[in-house]
Amino acid sequence: MALRFKKPGPLGRHFIKEWRKYRGLSQDTLADLLGISKATLSRIENRRIPYGQGFLEACAETLLCTTADLLMRNPLTPDPIWSIWEQIPPTERPRAIEVLKAFRRTGT
Helix, strand or coil: CCCCCCCCCCCCCCCHHHHHHHHHHHHHHHHHHHHHCCHHHHHHHHCCCCHHHHHHHHHHHHHCCCCHHHHHHCCCCCCCHHHHHHHCHHHHHHHHHHHHHHHHHHHC
């Protein structure tokens, strides 16, 4: 009788592949920078195997983003609100918040 291995279930959503592409890196290059094989990176990107906190931190550092970015933000989305926010000078952000609050109140 042949052994059957249960296919791993879906792992949590992440945007590692999108951040890699956003930074213009190939799987080979990112894998080399992280000290892992291309096959391992591919499996992580395609959610076939899980990753650890150490991998996530090293990946974020290499891709010049935060670990939260890798888990929550798709950098390939056109004009995501977080990228617009980051372009607003810190001194103007309180004003931007007030504009957004006014927009929410009026719905216009």
